[in-house]
Amino acid sequence: MASTVVVRLVGGLGNQMFQYAAACALAQERQARVLMDVSAFESDPLRNYELDRLCVPQDILPARLQPWRNRRSLPARVIRRLTRWRTPHGGGYREPHFHFDKDFFALSGEEIRLEGYFQSPLYFDRCEAVLRERFRPVEPFGRAAQEWSQRIAASACSVSLHVRRGDYVSNPHAAAVHNAVGEGYYRRAIALMQRLVGEGADFFLFSDEPDFVEQAFADLPRAHVVRTDPQRSWEDMFLMARCNHHIIANSSYSWWGAWLNASREKVVIAPGQWFTRERLATTNVMDLYPEGWIILK
DSSP, rough: OOOOOEOOOOOHHHHHHHHHHHHHHHHHHHHHHHEEEOOGGOOOOSSOOOOOGBBOOOBOOOOOGGGTTTTSHHHHHHHHHHHHTTOOSSSSEEOOSOOOOOOGGGGSEEEEEEOOOSGGGGGGGGGGGHHHHHHHHOOOHHHHHHHHHHHHHHSEEEEEEEEETTTTHHHHHHTTTTOOOHHHHHHHHHHHHHHHTTTTTTEEEEESSSHHHHHHTOOOOOOOOOOOGGGGTTTTHHHHHHHSSSOOSHHHHHHHHHTTOOTOOOOOEEEEESSSSHTTOOOGGGGGSSSSEEEEE
């Protein structure tokens, strides 16, 4: 029987990509196959499984291997907690901290189960080529995204700028971990980007609240608020990737938008305040940023 790496997927598209990328790299190292456990989305009213929108092999962990899925009784919860990441021929692994775990690639066994966020390129830089092939949309852009793709391509110097609001503002649980990045960060990032790439840069503004960014950046010359089909939310990430340079939010979504741009000439500016100040006091985030990215404190 072939060895397997089972990864539990949670969160939005960006988080799912980090989780899959780590599993893919470990599987490549162990000459194993990846299976995706998507059972968490059955009880998550806010998130959906989205890797089916990409050219990722749809190897889903069979339901028969998740006997407790979608069961919320007390006995089922106890069994899930006790057995979720134990396997007879291998072992379970829960990410011990936010920064890269140097022991990750020492994991072994016929079946390894992964749980965590794995938000560092150090987990998957050894399989970058495979990921760039798989992290592509499985279908063409819709009409609105195609029009924006053409506008981005027509720009001599395009910069994606992402403003993440949504649950960072409206959900107390999310806001306790991630604050929406403030206006000061964006003003400093824009000024720095203009010094580095020129005053003629076109800024393509992406946000889950486009009306907000249209008002907030009304005085920014050469600004274009991107509006696409909200039912095709993955398209914005790949529009970001088509820009020459990037100003990202404290969001895995725009992190991937910048990473997917394979140009060595790109400039990427990222916020140092990835989490709230309270969370940053106990969290090492430096492994999150690829080499060469500019971190604004």
